[in-house]
Amino acid sequence: MEDTNSRHTEKMRKIKAARDRMMQTKTEERGLIIVHTGTGKGKSSSGFGMIMRCIAHQMPCAVVQFIKGARATGERDFLQKHFPDACKFVVSGEGFTWETQDRERDIAAARNGWEQAKALILDPEVQFVLLDEINIALRNDYLEIDEVVDFLQTQKPLMTHVALTGRNAKPELIEAADLVTEMTLVKHPFRDGIKAQKGVEF
Amino acid sequence: MEDTNSRHTEKMRKIKAARDRMMQTKTEERGLIIVHTGTGKGKSSSGFGMIMRCIAHQMPCAVVQFIKGARATGERDFLQKHFPDACKFVVSGEGFTWETQDRERDIAAARNGWEQAKALILDPEVQFVLLDEINIALRNDYLEIDEVVDFLQTQKPLMTHVALTGRNAKPELIEAADLVTEMTLVKHPFRDGIKAQKGVEF
Numbered sequence: 001m002e003d004t005n006s007r008h009t010e011k012m013r014k015i016k017a018a019r020d021r022m023m024q025t026k027t028e029e030r031g032l033i034i035v036h037t038g039t040g041k042g043k044s045s046s047g048f049g050m051i052m053r054c055i056a057h058q059m060p061c062a063v064v065q066f067i068k069g070a071r072a073t074g075e076r077d078f079l080q081k082h083f084p085d086a087c088k089f090v091v092s093g094e095g096f097t098w099e100t101q102d103r104e105r106d107i108a109a110a111r112n113g114w115e116q117a118k119a120l121i122l123d124p125e126v127q128f129v130l131l132d133e134i135n136i137a138l139r140n141d142y143l144e145i146d147e148v149v150d151f152l153q154t155q156k157p158l159m160t161h162v163a164l165t166g167r168n169a170k171p172e173l174i175e176a177a178d179l180v181t182e183m184t185l186v187k188h189p190f191r192d193g194i195k196a197q198k199g200v201e202f
Numbered sequence: 203m204e205d206t207n208s209r210h211t212e213k214m215r216k217i218k219a220a221r222d223r224m225m226q227t228k229t230e231e232r233g234l235i236i237v238h239t240g241t242g243k244g245k246s247s248s249g250f251g252m253i254m255r256c257i258a259h260q261m262p263c264a265v266v267q268f269i270k271g272a273r274a275t276g277e278r279d280f281l282q283k284h285f286p287d288a289c290k291f292v293v294s295g296e297g298f299t300w301e302t303q304d305r306e307r308d309i310a311a312a313r314n315g316w317e318q319a320k321a322l323i324l325d326p327e328v329q330f331v332l333l334d335e336i337n338i339a340l341r342n343d344y345l346e347i348d349e350v351v352d353f354l355q356t357q358k359p360l361m362t363h364v365a366l367t368g369r370n371a372k373p374e375l376i377e378a379a380d381l382v383t384e385m386t387l388v389k390h391p392f393r394d395g396i397k398a399q400k401g402v403e404f
Binding site: 005009032035042044046047053059074078082102127174189193197198 | 206210225237240242243244248251253254255259263276277363380381387388396399
């Protein structure tokens, strides 16, 4: 056991040295274009986890909620109640497309959200902007992907982070992004007749 | 365009009807075993996004942070400062394994974390428990997977949610879980020399 432990210590010492050398090459800081996509859970909630981190670090931040606007969500109630100054919150969506059943209204809502998103991204005070479910608006062609990517690449302030969530992220966005995670569904309780539950899903 | 819109409305009406029928079959509520794994980003942050939702819904919740304990994180500062009553926060880890370089101490820290985790899960007041990075402790055999799975399956109160995060989740845990998401790395800015940044990664 003593031997196992000392071998462990030696191995970890080497890993740490290698890691320290690697980390020394990671010196740049800049605002990232972050994409969370895929059919699994956690795309929006990890966006809100980053918002929590920003508030903790006193980095002014903002959320524009596309699509999901009609229904109250825990994260919106939470931020609007406790942190209205630290995190600006814009609701542009009016619900899932199958709920509004009105393409013109969906497009108008998405455009309105995008206009507000651009203003927040350009705001020099704001350091992190979460565009929640914007990928759905892009996928449905409520917004033009070229316009969004061009804006992020040419007008986003260097140090501002922008996170874009939603399944079916367009390839052009993935190409333009710095950090892309695909949330993959491995197992979902819906299959067993379990409904969406507060705390977990909204 | 008028035609496109009316076709859209009709299509969405059908989708909503099918969806409503499907949702009617989802009637059960119960506490879930939730796993976030994979090498991508968002495993911990989506756990903290769910904590935000729980606080919003006034569901008492708790976090036990395995492994990542040594370094201050935004989410820990945030919860300890703003919501010490709504969310109990236990730090058991003393850092990544390559930092502590002491297997015995890592094991003791993990065991201590697990003992506190069990007490929180059994606490009838607590409705959601996040075991952050516990998969690392399980992977390193600091904790026994059979013991953890057996406890979750036989002693977790029916309505309590437990979320377990960290890469390399053990197959036994995935088998036992209700909701499993794999965060898959598609693109990471480390490759371009960008370092971990506040708000995004801690």
